[in-house]
Amino acid sequence: MGFSSGSSAQAVLLLLLLLWLTARELRVCRSDSQVGCPDADREALLSFKAGLRDPENRLSSWRGGDCCRWSGVACDVRTGAVTGIRLFDGSTPSNSSGSWNLSGKLSPALIRLKSLEHLDLSLSNFQNTPIPEFIGSMSRMRYLNLSRSGFAGSIPPQLGNLSSLQYLDLSSGFDPLAVDRFEWVSGLSSLKHLAMDGVDLSTAGSGWMQVINKLPSLVELHLSGCALPSIPHQLLPSPNLTSLAVIDLSSNNLNSTIPNWVANLTSLMYADFSSCSLHGPIPMELSELPHLSYLSLALNNNLTADCSKLLDGRWENIEIFDLSSNRLYGNLPASTGNITTLKELHLFDNNVEGGVPSSIGKLCNLKFLDLAGNNLSLPLPESLETSNICASRRPLPNLEYLRLSNNEIPGLLPEWVGDLPKLKELSLGYNSIGGPIPASLGRLSLLTDMGLQGNALNGSVPSTIGQLQRLNILDISSNNLSGNISEAHFSKLRELKILLMSYNSLVVSVSSTWVPPFQVRRLEMGSCHLGPRFPPWLRTQKALKYLDFSNASISDRIPPWFWDLSSNLSLLNMSFNRITGQLQSPMNIESFADIDLSSNLLSGRLPLPSNDVALLDLSNNRFSGPIPQNIGKLLPSLVFLLLSDNHIVGSIPTSIGQMQYLQVLRLSRNNLTGGIPLSLQECSLLKALDLEFNNLSGTIPPTLGGLKQLQTLHLANNKLVGGIPAFLRNCSSLETLDLGHNRLSGGIPAWIGCSLPVLRILRLRSNRFSEPIPPELSNVSSLQVLDLAQNNLGGPVPRSFGNLRSMVASRTMNRYLLYGWYRGRYYGESLLVHTKRQQLQYTKTLSLVTSIDLSGNKLTGDFPEQLLRLSGLIVLDLSGNNMSGTIPEQIAGMRSLSSLDLSSNSFSGIIPPGLTALTFISYLNLSNNNFSGRIPAGGQLGTMASAFDGNPYLCGAPLPESCPEVDVPEKTPTQGNRESADAGDDDKWFYLTVASGFAAGLLGPFAVLSVKRSWAAAYFTVVDWVADNIADAKDAILVPKPAARRRRAARGRNRRRT
Incomplete structure (x- = not known):
């Protein structure tokens, strides 16, 4: 029924009542029975058996004269008539389906068993056959259990004729069992137990609960996972479920508030409304239900309550209280310590604030306290209160599970944590707890799981941890721990299976002959100091499945014995060391494993694993030679293939197209040649393709347009030619398009602005693109980096660029640009951004960068005033063009500009x-x-x-050069503009006066010089000298002396150029 051990007295009485009822219905004939079963009943049972297939011989005893001696058959002790059939003996099926292999067809011969009251065919396998209608005519039936028996189709409404039925279980497993109309249930007037878990009741209509309300004797109602369409708030004419003690409506999409009538079920002991899409406030009236011992409202996500009021309610008999994954708020009140019957309190994943009250120590019966995933922000209390009710006079004497992870708890870890005598799990990960790990934790002799990861713990690890003989999991990763780890830290950890110490500054200092007492499955010591030698003690770990020795200061070769150990590994991570030498080929590894040996000094030809793996990262090493041409055939299940930053040569194998699960392909910074293979279009799940910094040639294949899930494409720094293929417009998920530093030509396609709606980065610099910039690019509202520098683009900057919405306001929220995901791995976007006449690599803060670089083109026109709207723009580069004004x-x-x-x-x-x-x-x-x-x-x-x-x-x-003294006083921008205009007028009048006389002398001899070319050179040299002297005279009159000197120097440089 789901009652916890230690229910209230009423729960025990109810359980005994139902057990007595079951035993009464299943009286099996003893060997000394005076009466044998009637021949008619025996023949009916044999006919029933004949319709069944029984490969496990569960009915092998069904032969001989007296059917009352057959297994699973019950008879009346007075008449010998068959009263019960129970084919399930309580043992667990051995097959994976969770059912016995008893199958076939139910024979209507069962009707001939006139005294049959009990029929249990549960956990059989009738292979999607319908429930027979004739069962509805077995009028004496009191107990019917067809649960998880492989029946399918519609439940026959004839079952509603069983007016004597007290127990009905039609729960379905994975079989499509449904109810067309629900009204027939109201005919079961004697029903006490109704279970239809997993039966499709989506067509039962909104009045299904009114039907249930017509069953006055109902004690238990189980309708979990039935796709119930809704739940009424009122039961009309009035609630009639005065005997209801158990209600389980979990895993239905009720989309409602908690109905009012639930608080009126005065006999209620067990209520499960978890995962029902309930919303609104939790009624305080629930705390007044006198017999309620189990209440689960978990996983509704939108139920609300102020904890300081809710836990201050009466809750007279509550033992299991589960409100996980909702929207509870407020502080835990001190009155929580008054709910003395409480055994389990689950408030995981809410918005509870404040801290853990010290009064919690008075809960003598509390076994499970889960406050993980909240907003607790106060330190743990230095001490806990105690209660005289507790026999041991110690706080929390029965606590077994303490879960406070994923909060904001600061302060130190108090000593009382080490004094919880029955504690089995301590989960404090991902808080802000500082200070040292208390040595008192070594006294938790029953502890099996210690999670202190993701805090600010410092100092050394106490060697008393090594005394925890039952410890299975030790996680102290991601702290500020330092000091040595010796053999003493592991001396008695014989049961240890998971050891996580990564991201600390620990030094593992053990003897070269040390043999650990444990056999771990998962070992993570990344960022600990293990080297420089490869740890020899690792050789003893025969059960190892996951190994992380990344960034562990190892400067050694991988010993040959390791490849015998690695055959069972599902994770091998030795990245960021200085491991040298060549790898064994093939690498001995488990199927579908993850291999990360990146950022080492490994050399030789690329090795391949012995089995098909899911992740292979050999990037940033010294591997040479080609990629094996059959790599796609050998590793078709690869999800991540990362071979960048090596010395790999040759072409990209076409067999990569056989990797149908590939999400990330990174072959950048090698010496690959040839074209981009057309077969990449077969990698339909590809999200990141990075081939930059190679020597690839040819055109961009139009088949890349078939990669509908592609999010980032890097083909920069190759020798690609041609244009941008129109088929790329089909890559509508593309966020980064980097084709810079190639030999691409033609115009920039206007469809980029229409077909790539989520594009963030467009980098086409250093190509041969020409024609004007298409104004349609401004349609991409997400564009934040636009780099079209070093091309042959002409015309003005499009006026529409003022509509680039991602640059209008400054970006304040950083979002890592991550693509592809597999077991916690992803491709992190990275980009070279040209700013301040240098290249800067952006990775983690790339989403904050906004940049427009149109430098090195042939753009014309005035300064693009439309760009003035882009107040969030950080980098603007228009240098090296033909712009004016x-x-x-x-x-x-443009307040955010950092580089102009x-x-x-x-x-x-x-x-x-x-x-x-x-x-x-x-x-x-x-x-x-x-x-x-x-x-x-x-x-x-x-x-x-x-x-x-x-x-x-x-x-x-x-x-x-200083300016004239008349310019010293500060001028407003308007005055400055007016004086600049006046200076311009002086220039005009000066040159007009001189030009009228100069023109007369110039035009006269021009006709002669046009005929006599030999005089022309000498004549124009004189003219240049005269013009310069006139300009010098003008400067002397109108221009301040320092500026005049600079103008004369500039004219001298121009003469030298000509």
Whole structure:
């Protein structure tokens, strides 16, 4: 029935009543019985047997004269008539289906058993045959159990004729058993036990509970996992379930609040409404139910309650209280310690705050306390309260499981934790607990599981841990522990199966002849100091399945004996060491294992494992030679293949197309040649393809467009030619498209802006693309890095670029760009971003980067004012183009700019004072333009002298040339613009005056020079000299002396170029 050991007195009485009823119904004839079974009953049983297939001979005793002596047959002691058939003897089936192999067809001969009251065919296998309708005519039936017997189809409504039936179990396992109409259940007026777990009741209608309400004798109701459509809030005309003690409606999608009538079930002892999609407040009236000992509302996700009030309720007999995975809030009240009957309290995965109250120590009967996955933020109490009720006068004398992981608990680990005499599991992982591990934990003699991972524990590990003889799991990973680990730490850990010590600064210092007392299945010592020699004691671990020695300071070869040990490994991780030499080929490893030997000094040809594996990472080593051409045939189950940063040569094998489960293929930074194989289209689950930094040639195959799940594509730094194939538009999940540093040509396709809606990174730099930039690129609302530098793109910057929504506001939430997933492994996106005239590698913070790089093209037009809307843009590079005009003063609104490069264009006018408002700017380059006037003072500009080189008409700090004194007073931007315009008018009038006379002297001899070419060179040399002297005279009149000198120097450089 699901009662816990130690239920209330009422639960015990109910259990005894049902056991007595079952024993009464199953009286089996004794050997000294005076009456044998009637011939008619014997013949009926033989006919029933004839319709069955019994490969296990469970009915082998069914022969001879007296059927009352047959196994599983019960008879009336007075008349000898058959009263019961029970084919299930209580033993567990040995096959994987969980049922006996008894099958066949139920014979209607059972009808001839006129006295049959008890029929139990549970755990048989009738292979999806329907329940026979004739069972509904067996009017004396009191007990019917057809549960998990392989029946399928609709339950016949004729069962509703069994008015004497008290026990009905039709629970289904994996068989499609259903009810078309539910009304027939109301005919079972004597029913006390109804179980239909797993039966499809989705068509029962909204009145199914009203039908149940017509069963006044009902004691137990089990309808778990029945796809019930809803649950009524009221039972009309009134609740009639006064005897109901057990109700299990778990795993239904009721999508409702908790019904009011539940609190009126005064006989209720056991209630399970877990996984029912319930929402709303938990009624406090439930705490008033006098016999309630088991309540589970777990896994509803949206039930709410204030813990400080809910646990302050009456809860007179509650023993099991499970509210896991909901939305409980508030603090645990001190009154929790008054619920003295409590044996299990499950509040996992809620929003409980505060801390664990010290009054919890008064719960003498508490065995299980689970507060994991909450928001507890106070330290554990230094001491616990005790109760006089507890026989031992110690706090929590019966606690076996303490789970407080995944909270925010700070402070130290108190000493009382080591004084819990019956503790079996201590789970405190992923908190903020600091200080040392108390030596008192070594007194927990019954402890089997210790989880202290993911905290801030420091100091050394106490050797008393080695006294825990029953310990199976020891996890102290991801802390700040240091010091030596010696043989004493493991001296009595004979039962240890899982040892996790990774991500600490521990030094494993044991004798070279040490033989551990344990045989572990999982051993993780990553980031511990094990080297420099390969640990010889590992040779003794014959049961090992998972091994992590990553970053363990090993500078040695892998010994030959290891490959005998590795044959059972499902995980081998020795990455980030300095392991040398060549690997055994084939590597002896378990099927479907994960192998990570990356970032070592391994050399030789690429080895392959002896069996098909799921993950192979040999990246960042010194392997050479080609990839075996048959790799796809040998390893068809690979999910991750990572061979980057080696010296691999040759072509990419076409057999990789046979890896139908492949999610990540990374072959970058090798010396691969040839084309990209067409067969990659067969890897339909591929999410990350990284082939950059090789010598691949040919065109991008259009077959890549068949990779519908592809999220990141890196083909940069190869020798690819042609255009971007239109078939790539089918890769609608693509977030990164990096084709930089190739020989691609043609126009940038406009469909990128329409067909790749989630694109984040578009990097096409250093190719041969031409034509204008398509304005459709601005349709990609997620675009945050746009790099089209070093191409032959022309025309203006599209005005639509002001609509790049991911750059409009600064990005504050970092999201790791991770693609593919398998057993905790993934492909982490990485990108080279050109900024500040250098390349920076971004990985973990890439999602925060916003950049537009259009440098090194042939772009024209004014400064693109539409970009001024991109206040979240960090990097803007328009250098090396043919752009002109002025910089708008509104550039001050681009508050996130860290790098701005406008060099080598033809921009002119003053430098807007608004640039000084860019407080985050650390790189500015305005060199080689035609800017003039005073450099604005303030901000970062005063420290960037080189940013203004090649602008001969600029003056003021940080340049050595000072501006005229008349310019010293600060001017508003409007005044500065007006004076700049006045200066421009002076220039115009000066040149107009001189030009009128100069033109007369120039045009006269021009006709002669056009005929006499030999005079032309000498003549124009003189003209250049005259023009320069006129300009010098103008500078002397109108321009400050320092700026005039710089202009003359610039003209001298121009003459030398010509």
